[in-house]
Amino acid sequence: MVTTRFAPSPTGHLHLGHAYSALLNERFAREHEGRFLLRIEDIDPVRCKDEYSDAIREDLEWLGVRWDGEVLTQSIRMEHYARALEVLRIKGVVYLDPRSRREIEEGSPPPDRSVSDTLMTSTTPAAWRLDLKAALEITSNTSWTELDVGLTQGDIEPHGDVILARKDTPTSYHLSVTVDDAAQQITHVIRGRDLFDSTPVHRLLQELLGYPAPIYRHHELLQDESTGRRFAKSDASKSLRAHRAEGVTPTELRAQLGFD
């Protein structure tokens, strides 16, 4: 069954760019008599706030977006990410890295395997990184099917040994999104073009973890007419609730985004 999802991080209020992505996902699921799921990607305890999670549901409901089933909340799923990391550890494609950001900037090389093994039984804080070279020896399949385009290849090399679990959070965006797209049996990942470059990392993790490959569609990013830039929480794009406070109706807003 076709299954799509909208997976915002509750680090701020939703803006028109989010609304567009949520509506695209919902419409695609409905057109295919499938399911549309909502996932709250709140693994970052510093930047994510409960008030934003509540506001996301409220804003989507106001807009008339209806998701199926329970909302999946990442912050209560840490054991699932830990299990996936353990699979990768057994495969020999991750290592522990105790370097600080400063040491990395100063060019300190990654630790060798014996250091990583020692760190397993120590209390020294360390991040888990993907050993890209070792991973690519197991599988080099990082391509995917892009909806309406076909077989697509991204470039994984610039990512290097990405962090899969941080020193302070036992997971990362890349690991948790991959685990949850599989757990929720997502068949079509419809998300903004800003995440296109992350897709080879997710594809590699899917191959290593034995997960199925979803079809992807990386949609264009809407321009915020008031700032002339694409919508982003960081540059204080006008939120859906600010539009609502000005008296804009859900129907008007949907029409503005091309949805009746």
Ligand code: GLU
């Ligand atoms: N949580 C991510 C964000 O808000 C989106 C993840 C995804 O769609 O893969 O940017």
